[in-house]
Amino acid sequence: MVFVGMDHGTTGVSFTVLGEEPIHFKIGREELSAGKVSALEELSKRVDLGSIDLMAITYAMGDGIAEITPIEKVKNRGIISIGGAGKVTGGGTSVYDEIKESGVPTILIPGLHKNTPCMDERFRAAYSHAASPEKVSISYNAYLETGLSNMIVSDISSNSVSILVEDGKIRGAMDACVGAMGIIHGPLDLEMIRDIDDGKRTANECFSRAGAVKVAGVDTKVARTKDEIIRMYLEGSREAELAIQTMVMTIIMEIWGLRGITKRIDGIVLTGSIGSMQKPINIFQMIKDSVEEIAPVSMIPPTSGSVGSAQIAKAVFTGEKDILGIKVL
Structure with missing residues (x-):
């Protein structure tokens, strides 16, 4: 079985492939925003896309969803707005769209926000x-x-x-x-x-x-x-x-x-x-x-974001319905 995780970070987009041996790689935001690199092409150099059982990705604030959701059911890439999200280059957006159009089974992980049920109601009220x-x-x-x-x-x-x-x-x-x-x-x-x-x-x-x-x-x-x-x-x-x-x-x-x-x-x-x-x-x-x-x-290593995403993909594929209190749709 093969599972892939993606971490949509500030300086770049990181991937982890969990197969026989873990594979990690990162694509810089400047490369992505300039259109110099295709994330799927880079991924396909390391794993047969057809062998991926499930991919789990993150995108921006993730405040438009509150559950781990199949990408085909997500509207507006799972965000309310791109505003207030730090420096915007567009590189992560191109990666998201590539993945959505690829046909690779993919789920989107939500952020933590006022509509996240597992959060203490005081945190939800305050922030x-x-x-x-x-x-x-x-x-x-x-x-x-x-x-x-x-x-x-x-x-x-x-x-x-x-x-x-x-x-x-x-x-x-x-x-x-x-x-x-x-x-x-x-x-x-x-x-x-x-x-x-x-x-x-x-x-x-x-x-x-x-x-x-x-x-x-x-x-x-x-x-x-x-x-x-x-x-x-x-x-x-x-x-x-x-x-x-x-x-x-x-x-x-x-x-x-x-x-x-x-x-x-x-x-x-x-x-x-x-x-x-x-x-x-x-x-x-x-x-x-x-x-x-x-x-x-x-x-834990700085690859923990993409590794954790891949681990979530594996857990969901094998039937897990709850990840640290966050429901799987």
């Missing part, structure tokens, strides 16, 4: 959006890898999102626009709100420069931002050092905040290109040292 769909995939991968039913999963990369899992169900999450900083995205503060009101920048433009980039003063292409901040940090830049320290502080605050509203946490799982980073900067250890008082801290 219209809590996390994009790949966070469901990441949480499922963490659940399978650790066996934990009560945990906090923090995905830290271009943005930072922490997810609360209680009794094997996703109960809450803090999205980047209201919670911790990532490399690119972060919460909107008062100065940004004033800039928006004064017409200096759109809310989405502010959101896309509210992470570590804001502190480091970096202004480059999204795909290069992380490497630029790391380069500056290693060269002794005070701005880059402060950017990393500030980002880590907000992540620690977020994890402790989620701990404060639940009775039991058996583990904390870090992932993402930043959350799992140990070299050249040991950001994993920085966070671990400040939260291990809560529970043991572990990590």
Whole structure:
């Protein structure tokens, strides 16, 4: 049996093929938006498309659906609007349409939002959006890898999102626009709100420069931002050092905040290109040292989004009707 998972991320679209041996690959957003690469052609180089039993994909905010849904039953790619979703390049849209038209059996994973039944009603009341769909995939991968039913999963990369899992169900999450900083995205503060009101920048433009980039003063292409901040940090830049320290502080605050509203946490799982980073900067250890008082801290690789999607595809194909509290249509 062959299962494929896709993670629609900020810097690119990642795939995992679960067959005899796992295969991972990523296509950069700039390549996709320029029309230089076909996602299906790249996938077909690694697996016979006709052998795929089921593919599970994510797209944008995933706020237009609340169940894991066959792609042919999804309207408007499973979103309410593309607005407010960070930098828009169109690359992910072309991948979605390619997959839908391919005939490969495919399901779409929803995001976490105010209409997600398994979420605590207080989270649903407080936040219209809590996390994009790949966070469901990441949480499922963490659940399978650790066996934990009560945990906090923090995905830290271009943005930072922490997810609360209680009794094997996703109960809450803090999205980047209201919670911790990532490399690119972060919460909107008062100065940004004033800039928006004064017409200096759109809310989405502010959101896309509210992470570590804001502190480091970096202004480059999204795909290069992380490497630029790391380069500056290693060269002794005070701005880059402060950017990393500030980002880590907000992540620690977020994890402790989620701990404060639940009775039991058996583990904390870090992932993402930043959350799992140990070299050249040991950001994993920085966070671990400040939260291990809560529970043991572990990590899963930054491929967890596409891996988790593929694992969801396998679970659904074999008859699972519930993934961490999210129903399968």
